[in-house]
Amino acid sequence: MSGGPSAWTSQNTPTAMGTPRRAAGKAVRRGGRSPVRPPSGDHGISVVRSVLRSGSRAGVRFRWRPSPAGRRLRVRSSGSFWSCSWRASFFLLGFLESHRGMRRWNHRIQGKRCRSGSIDSSIGCRHNRYDPQRWNRFRDPRQVAAGESHRYRAGMASNTTATRSPLHDFHLQHGAKMVDYAGWELPLHYGSIGDEHVWTRTSGGLFDVSHMGRLRITGRHARRFLDRVCTRLVRGMAGGQCRYGLICNETGGCLDDVLVYCFADDDYMVVCNGANRVKIVAHFERVKAEEDHRFKMVDQTESTCMCAIQGPKVMELLGAVSTEVPTLKRYRFTVKNVLVMKIIVSRTGYTGEDGVEVILGAKFAKQALGMLLKDVGADDAAVRPVGLGARDSLRMEAGMPLYGHEIDEATDPLSAGLGFAVKLDKGESDAQEGRFIGQDALRKIAGTGSTRKLVGLALEGRRSPRQGMAVLDGDRPVGTVTSGCPSPTLGHPIAMAYVPAEMAKAGETVRIDLGGGTDAKIVDLPFYKRPS
Structure with missing residues (x-):
């Protein structure tokens, strides 16, 4: 951090308090986050000033003053004064932002102890109003994302409500029935699931598959x-290539x-x-650390x-927007720069x-959708919005597995018919390839043969089986x-x-x-293959 050892100076500092830099340093070592560097020049100063203004209502006074070293922030609290550069003030913000930092500031600066947790500096000890995301608009989005990952690693949810997709308003506009799926509020259907299936x-x-994790x-x-x-060989992949694979545990599940x-290679x-x-x-994170x-x-x-x-008409429609996309081979991708948007x-x-599957910045989603598919959702549109219900029946017809149904931690990929996505000899001919987690267990299963297999069942009548129902050989569950x-x-x-x-x-x-x-007849998977 710029400013050197003299970034903070103290006058009439209480012994119990120590310098703010010292307190902030302790907070960072105990879990606080150091913020990223703010914009330079007067704009950075104005940003800091606007953020810190709310602190005056909590007994803390902030004032900017010129000095030979540049503009500095003058802080007054409980009769004591500190002076710091605007860069150092962002360090203070990082200290205040953390849960422990807020409590430490509240206890030592204001002379109060917040009995129930974090505080909002604008309203004293009303901790229930504290928003841990309040400073994110001043931080680099990559740093915010990294902070979210830290919460996942700690096993804590960032909020108790379902996350909304960037296309949430679009779904409501087209009359979607919204449901909570995997912690996200997503459309189940817009009308008839059967009609959406057939239209696709x-x-x-x-x-909308924004709930899929992107790491x-x-x-x-x-x-x-x-x-x-990963069970597939990653070393041989070229730039612009996708590869389907599995992540396994030590037992091959x-x-x-x-x-x-x-x-790129890195x-x-x-x-x-x-x-x-x-x-x-x-x-x-565990494998990385170990x-x-x-x-x-x-x-x-x-x-x-x-x-x-x-759908069968999609590539033709996208050809009117890009001549490159229709020429892509299966499991290949390209990165397109459209105006200020980067689209995968x-x-x-x-x-x-x-x-195709498209990944782009959340704030550009609606704009890009309008550019790619101008009439999407119209009665005569070639492409219409489709919900999770039809997506499930479409993948079943295609014989594609869904986690929690066809595959889980107790199921190996060989039994699930996914042997094509497992390189059992990985690392044997070339030591640089390495061996994947669960490889030894899967080699044993391949040697002895799987005891069970995933099959397709075709039934007559109108009633559909559901997950967990027994398959019988006579009266014997098998x-x-x-x-x-x-x-x-x-x-x-x-x-x-x-x-x-x-x-x-x-x-x-x-x-x-x-x-x-x-009665049900065993059939080969998939049930449906698109015309070539």
Whole structure:
């Protein structure tokens, strides 16, 4: 921090208090955060002045005065005075911002003890009004994101209400039924789930998937670390390439399935399931600490927006905006600079249809949406908004797993039919590739064979199986349904289930316990393949 040892001077300082610099230093060592450098010049001074003005109502006086070293802040509290540069004043703000720092300032400066926690400096000890995000508008967004990640690692939620997507107003404008999903308020449907499903298969659908975790990992050990935690080979990825893989535990169970984006050899992004973001961040931090990996991880989930545009007519529509996007190969992405926006466009999806997934800054989401799809949501629009309900039935028809249903920490990827995303010989021919966590356990499973397999089930009638229902061989339970729904494309109910490996043969008949036995035929996955 600029200002040197003389950044703070004290006059008539009480012995019990010590210098503010000393108190601030202790607060930082005990958990306070040092703020980033403010804008330079008079603008920085005006920003600090506007922030500190509220402190005068709590018995603290701030005054700017010229000095040979430049403009300095004069602080008065309880009959004592301190003088500091405007840069040092931001250090004071970082001290005040922290939970312990607020209590320490309240107790020592104002001579009061806040019995219930943090305070708001403008209203004394009314701690229930303290907002831990109040200073974020003066901080670098990357620092704010890093601070949020720290709270996740500590297992504390940043708030008790569902997080709203940057497209929240758009959803309400189009009559969405909103639900709480993975801690986010997202649209379940806008009308009929079946109609939205069919429209995506025949034309195009817009999905808000901002709840998906987006973790940016950079640094000289970034590639080595990802090869350690991911079942796919990251070392061979080129810039502009995506790769689907899994994060496993030591026993080979699935912690999550992810997409890895490669920007450069030391710059990656991991897209994980929204419900698993806290767990994956904690897992990454634990592996980083235990194995001494050197990299930086920034959680960009809440500072960005992510949406999927899927359907057979999508690439044609996007071709009118960009000639590059329609030429992208599957699992490739490009970064487009449009005005002041940086947009990541990848040819990936979770519906079984062609299309793209788009990641961009949260504050530009609505503007970019209007540029990409000018008539989205109109009655005659080729692309219409689609909710979570249709997204679930679309992924089931495509035979794609959902975490918490087809995969979890007790399920290995080989049993789930995801062997294509596991490189079992990783690190054997090239030591620089490294071995991934859970590799030894999965090699044993591959050697002995999985005891159960994920299969598709086709049913007749109108009733759909639900997760947890028993699969019967006669009257004997032999398996469990993981997902089920009516299939608008096929016209009958479908389901996915785990059954013993010896029974996992297409054409075999089993029964589903729907209150009364219902016949189901085992079929190969996926249920639906888009026309080539």
